Amino acid sequence: MSDQAVGELLPGSPARPRAGGGAGAQRSAAARWALFIGRRLVRLVVSLLVLVAATFVMVHLIPGDPVQTALGDQATPELVALRRHELGLDLPLIEQFLRYLAGVVTGDFGRSIVTEAPVSDLLATRFPNTLALAVPAFALVILIAMPVGLLTAVHTRGGQGRATRSIFVNVTGVLNSIPDYVLATLLTLVFVVAIQAFPAAGNDTVGAYVLPIIALVVGPAASLSRIVRVEALKVLDAEYVRAAKARRIPTALRYWRHVLPNMLTASLTYGTMILAGLIAGTVLVENVFGWPGVGTVISQSVIQKDYPLIQGILLVLGATVLILNMIVDVVLGVLDPRSRMGEL
Template identity: 50%
Template sequence: MTTTVRVPGTTASFTSHPWVRFAVRRLARLVGSVLILISAAFLMIHLIPGDPVRSALGPAATKSLIDARRESLGLDDPLWQQYLHFLQHLFTGDLGTSITTGLPVSDVIRDRLPATVQLAVAAFLVAVLIALPVGLAMGVLTRAGRRPRTELSFTSTTVILAAIPEFLLAVGLVYFFAVKLHWLPVAGRGNMSSYVLPVISLAVGPAAVLARICRVELLAVLQTDYLRTARAKRLPAAAIYLRHALPNAVTATITLGGLLLGGMVAGTVLVENVFGWPGLGSTIVSSILAKDYPLVQGVVLVYGVGVLLVNLVVDVTLALLDPRSTIRES
């Protein structure tokens, strides 16, 4: 006779674990946000006035040709039926066919996405590598009200840099370094020199914001009791700032950095058009002008899902750095 031994509360204890509830909440939020994004992308494009087929085929196209193309694309169906077809094709990996080029939208995105990702990631890394040391250095130099002139100069400079729009900075950089000095290429994506101006255009504003946040967080951490205790024990400065202060000061910086990375991805739309960068940014502008519904929807979804995934990675990273955050949310 076989006796089955049950551990009381095993299932309940598993589902009540803070990490399990944290993962369920984040995944549910991600799924809900993706569904809202899909619906918004579909409705936004279809509510724009104008005939995409006529725009794609040109004014010389006959009415019979336009009607045949609309029927083949399903644009004559009711809106709700188009939405259901859109969802069905989307969940099978079919993003549709571009009206203007006749190519699958997934192929266009696959060809253009790497250029946008490389540009956004490079700009993010440059922003972080500049912001963290500058913010920490300013926090150390201006702690406890020291060097007020340095603090004023730092604050004023970062405010001005953060307020400059990416496209305006991009135009200025092109004019000065490419047109006047001929140091760097005006447009295109080629060798490493072609990355310099677009990356700077995207990185300057976020770097200024991150540096300010990093400095403020470090000043707050330096006022805590455990830092005062560390200084009272006469620990080396490197141990105080790098081992004790830095991990606690970068938490908010990581959160804001993740949000800024999503903003950088969106900012590539304008910067890519200034520099003729062959990415999704220039693709979405041309597809909007041509009223290419499937291509616009596909690119918008890629941008939106990318931002949502970045936010998810930030949440998980913060939970790993501070596991108490998962418990506080439970």
């Protein structure tokens, strides 16, 4: 087989013009991409509708009367009934849901039962602070896990580096087993209470970001690096990688063009699975560090049975995960077109 033929079989190799290509092929590729994006958008909309319904039902299953809780035991039955009527809580559940769905579509999440402030205003103030932790934490998980997993796979390939493999497996296993809120508490005791190297709460300084992000990154990065190593070992033993090596393609180029793209598909797919856990971890870690995000609000709102506030926070957190999942799907489609072949 000629070098040209081998090159065409290698994933990541540049596409060569074929007879009959040109404008028609470009239009066909554009149509396939439009179909791919369209299906992802439809899936996103359906998932968001399911999320709204699930959030509404779950919150209304919380026992007790939220209005009575908010007004206190001294409130008269007349005052409780009036407040329930103002909030629409005396309507049938299906009507409450339809009103809530119409409000969500227009960006109106209702008003807090306790403070009577618009939930959208609170989210606009608090949610950016939560994203300020979650987004860099997720990026660091990817940036740490990918090279660590790949380098470990290279050094432990073919039964080599048994000591490296043992250290990697044991260390990542321990780090992955530590709950993020436990790690956050330990970091607080050591670096805030004992050493006093970082602020105890707030987000006013750059140093305030360090400990919360470390608490969020350690477990997911350890977990993802294990997956990356397994996937990298599969790719390194693949026929197309051996063929690229036989053609004396430089090592750096071989890893960049043939190993990395094929390894990323499964690794990033798993990365989206840990994203939901990372968002949940953000809520818990915020409470440990007194971070002014939605995490420090949702626990109190659950205790107070503040339906609109709980629904708004859960919906925004869930929608963030769904949107990021769709973005990762599109990135995977760009990196590895084979990942979308079943839908085109």
